Amino acid sequence: xRVSLFVSCLVDQVRPEAGISxxxxxxxxxxxxxxxxxxxxxxxPAFNSGHLPEACRVASSFLEVFADAEVIVVPSGxxxxxxxxxxxxxxxxxxxxxxxxxxxxxxxxxxxxxxxNLGVQNLGARFAGRVVWHDACHALRDxxxxxxxxxxxxxxxxxxxxxxxxSDACCGFGGTFAVKHPDISVAIxxxxxxxxxxLGVDAVASGDAGCLMQIEGRLDRQRSSIQGLHLAEILASR
Amino acid sequence: MKAPLSPERFESQAAxxxxxxxxxxxxxxxxxxFAEKRGAAVDACEEWDSLREHARxxxxxxxxxxxxxxxxxxxxxxxxxxxxxxxxxxxxACRVIEDIARNANATRLVKSKSMTTEEIxxxxxxxxxxxxxxxxxxxxxxxxxxxETPSHIIAPAIHKSKEQIADLFVEKLAIEPxxxxxxxxxxxxxxxxxxFAEADLGVSGVNFAVAETGxxxxxxxxxxxxxxxxxxxxxxxxxxxxxxxPRFADLAVFLRLLPRSGTGQKITTYQSILTGNPRPxxxxxxxxxxxxxxxxxxTGMLAKAVTRQALNCIRCGACLxxxxxxxxxxxxxYGSVYPGPIGAVITPQLTGIEKTSRLPFASSLCGxxxxxCPVGIDIPELLLHLRAEIISRQSRLSARIxxxxxxxxxxxxxxxxxxxxLARAFPFLxxxxxxxxxxxxxxxxxxxxxxxxxxxx
Ligand code: SF4
Numbered sequence: 168x169r170v171s172l173f174v175s176c177l178v179d180q181v182r183p184e185a186g187i188s189x190x191x192x193x194x195x196x197x198x199x200x201x202x203x204x205x206x207x208x209x210x211x212p213a214f215n216s217g218h219l220p221e222a223c224r225v226a227s228s229f230l231e232v233f234a235d236a237e238v239i240v241v242p243s244g245x246x247x248x249x250x251x252x253x254x255x256x257x258x259x260x261x262x263x264x265x266x267x268x269x270x271x272x273x274x275x276x277x278x279x280x281x282x283x284n285l286g287v288q289n290l291g292a293r294f295a296g297r298v299v300w301h302d303a304c305h306a307l308r309d310x311x312x313x314x315x316x317x318x319x320x321x322x323x324x325x326x327x328x329x330x331x332x333x334s335d336a337c338c339g340f341g342g343t344f345a346v347k348h349p350d351i352s353v354a355i356x357x358x359x360x361x362x363x364x365x366l367g368v369d370a371v372a373s374g375d376a377g378c379l380m381q382i383e384g385r386l387d388r389q390r391s392s393i394q395g396l397h398l399a400e401i402l403a404s405r
Numbered sequence: 406m407k408a409p410l411s412p413e414r415f416e417s418q419a420a421x422x423x424x425x426x427x428x429x430x431x432x433x434x435x436x437x438x439f440a441e442k443r444g445a446a447v448d449a450c451e452e453w454d455s456l457r458e459h460a461r462x463x464x465x466x467x468x469x470x471x472x473x474x475x476x477x478x479x480x481x482x483x484x485x486x487x488x489x490x491x492x493x494x495x496x497x498a499c500r501v502i503e504d505i506a507r508n509a510n511a512t513r514l515v516k517s518k519s520m521t522t523e524e525i526x527x528x529x530x531x532x533x534x535x536x537x538x539x540x541x542x543x544x545x546x547x548x549x550x551x552x553e554t555p556s557h558i559i560a561p562a563i564h565k566s567k568e569q570i571a572d573l574f575v576e577k578l579a580i581e582p583x584x585x586x587x588x589x590x591x592x593x594x595x596x597x598x599x600x601f602a603e604a605d606l607g608v609s610g611v612n613f614a615v616a617e618t619g620x621x622x623x624x625x626x627x628x629x630x631x632x633x634x635x636x637x638x639x640x641x642x643x644x645x646x647x648x649x650x651p652r653f654a655d656l657a658v659f660l661r662l663l664p665r666s667g668t669g670q671k672i673t674t675y676q677s678i679l680t681g682n683p684r685p686x687x688x689x690x691x692x693x694x695x696x697x698x699x700x701x702x703x704t705g706m707l708a709k710a711v712t713r714q715a716l717n718c719i720r721c722g723a724c725l726x727x728x729x730x731x732x733x734x735x736x737x738x739y740g741s742v743y744p745g746p747i748g749a750v751i752t753p754q755l756t757g758i759e760k761t762s763r764l765p766f767a768s769s770l771c772g773x774x775x776x777x778c779p780v781g782i783d784i785p786e787l788l789l790h791l792r793a794e795i796i797s798r799q800s801r802l803s804a805r806i807x808x809x810x811x812x813x814x815x816x817x818x819x820x821x822x823x824x825x826x827l828a829r830a831f832p833f834l835x836x837x838x839x840x841x842x843x844x845x846x847x848x849x850x851x852x853x854x855x856x857x858x859x860x861x862x
Contacts, residue, residue: 174854176815176821178854179825179853179854179855180825180849180850180853180854181847181848181849181850182847182850183850183852183853183854183857184850186854186857187854187857190858202855202858204818204855205818206818207814207815207816207818207821208815208821210815212811213808213811213812214789215770215789215792216792216796216804216808217765217789217791217792217793217794217795217796217797218793218796218804218805218808218812219793219796219797220812221808221809221811221812224812224815224816225812225815225816227816228815228816228817304769304770304771304772304773305770305772307772308771308772308773308775308776309772336729337729337769337771337773339729339769340769341768341769341770341771342770344766344768344769344770345769345840346836346837346838346839346840347766347839348416348419348767349839349840349842349843349844350419350420350423350842350843351419351423351730351733351734351767352769353843353844354423354733354734355729355730355732355733355769358433358729358732358733380846380847381844383845383847384840384844384845384846384847385843385844385845387844387845388843388844388845
């Protein structure tokens with residue numbers, strides 16, 4: 168299957184290894200992966216901050232870049248959710264709205280694409296360690312992604328998926344919220360992480376680079392040895 | 406003396422809440438317990454999703470024909486002997502209630518729990534008119550004794566620990582120190598009983614108003630609303646226009662949703678269905694029954710579907726309990742009568758965005774409120790809608806310029822590469838200062854993904 172990858176600006180600039188891993192995993196699953204060079208951002212930071220004209224401009228340029236894609240895969244739940252919201256940015260009956268609707272239909276979050284579209288679960292990955300899963304809010308509540316990533320992780324050799332009662336609690340990231348309200352953001356995170364150190368895990372895995380930056384940033388500040396990993400990074404490890 | 410709470414000071418009020426360990430303790434315990442009970446009640450209710458959808462449809466239909474249903478309700482209520490009053494805003498509603506009291510020479514007033522009376526600041530207005538209101542819901546009574554405002558829509562004293570309440574009783578009621586909940590409740594009961602016996606007037610809220618029959622419904626667990634509405638000779642019920650539902654049968658839907666969402670109960674201890682019928686003066690029960698129907702900004706929300714949905718709200722409080730921000734900062738931080746997610750979306754609509762523009766930004770947009778809401782309000786959608794409105798009307802120039810520049814850079818890949826490489830060379834350009842207060846920041850990767858792609862193909 169021919170897949171166009173939208174890596175998201177965050178993965179592109181801050182966590183390229185998640186994108187590189189996603190490419191490896193998709194190829195392993197038999198996809199012909201391309202990376203449309205014109206891509207930048209989906210417009211989410213502006214959309215969530217209420218700057219709609221700017222969100223529109225960036226979304227329009229996203230739509231142009233991906234207009235001809237057959238299937239778009241995104242290693243981020245929140246960007247995939249943003250793409251699903253894109254039609255709401257454009258006027259009823261406009262060409263852009265139609266395009267946004269068409270693109271929303273062919274866009275898939277990474278784990279959901281593997282499980283639901285390709286029907287794969289075991290990709291021959293091996294990762295030795297105890298891991299908890301963090302449900303990113305937009306993946307969980309906008310896209311209803313819950314069991315897919317867990318099934319993928321369960322198939323990884325030597326990986327022990329540990330149950331975490333706070334796995335579906337918000338990590339406090341919320342994009343610009345994390346910078347606008349740093350204290351509330353971290354208080355939310357700390358209450359999510361309360362139990363983590365008692366679980367004896369090696370890593371927190373998630374499908375969103377934003378959440379991982381938040382969680383890792385705090386764990387690092389607390390000198391914890393627990394690391395953050397993108398799902399793709401685990402699935403690509405051997 | 407502490408400055409009064411204000412939505413304009415959300416940040417500092419939130420900071421204060423985060424530093425208050427006793428508050429933190431009380432909040433986490435209470436919201437956790439509420440959310441857990443709600444979860445269990447919802448899981449045990451097989452038809453939950455269809456009930457929610459049904460409720461949403463009833464609300465949507467009612468709101469699209471609000472004028473008709475309100476008129477039907479008023480006509481039916483009047484036919485059963487109720488005096489119906491219409492109030493455009495809070496001031497008018499307070500005046501109506503004061504006038505009723507004045508005409509009857511009533512000075513002693515008991516109240517059962519009602520957020521709508523909080524919204525119109527009825528107690529303050531009554532005190533100015535030399536009428537002495539006494540709250541009879543235990544939580545509200547505690548708050549009144551403490552001279553505070555509710556911090557939760559169904560559990561007004563949620564921010565207080567048992568010990569704080571005991572101290573308050575010792576100070577205000579001169580009781581012997583105790584932290585036995587039973588003893589504290591008995592103290593309250595004794596004190597309140599006297600007020601019930603003496604009251605000339607009872608003021609209540611309304612959970613649902615049935616257009617078909619002119620009945621009002623009040624749900625509660627303590628029995629104080631039943632006493633408030635039946636002991637004094639005058640009963641006044643205050644309701645927002647959105648409380649009306651078309652048929653008696655619709656209650657079958659809402660009565661299953663509300664208690665489960667609020668406290669995790671299948672049914673509340675008391676459900677009073679009041680359909681007019683004032684008694685002759687020499688019989689027990691009120692001889693005057695009034696219903697005050699309040700707009701106070703609500704009809705302004707009817708025009709658009711996105712804002713109209715906020716009027717579906719049945720004030721169950723579920724969205725507060727599951728909200729990660731509310732769980733950390735509590736209700737007072739919002740500085741508005743209605744706190745939490747629903748407060749953040751209705752306060753700017755009821756009172757204007759000028760002083761409340763911070764509230765819609767006090768959310769991580771996690772969506773837990775939308776999942777919990779029993780009447781299908783898409784609160785994140787509303788938050789985004791309000792954010793856009795606020796930005797288009799009053800954003801700071803610096804923020805506007807920053808986002809313009811950002812969009813300029815994002816629409817052309819060469820500009821994007823140029824600016825990200827600039828930020829790589831001069832990391833101080835990245836607007837992440839406050840991130841680093843309490844988290845490490847990874848910085849930009851030495852090589853971007855696109856560079857890897859180019860190099861490897
Ligand atoms: S918005 Fe929904 S969850 Fe929140 S109080 Fe209203 S009905 Fe309950």
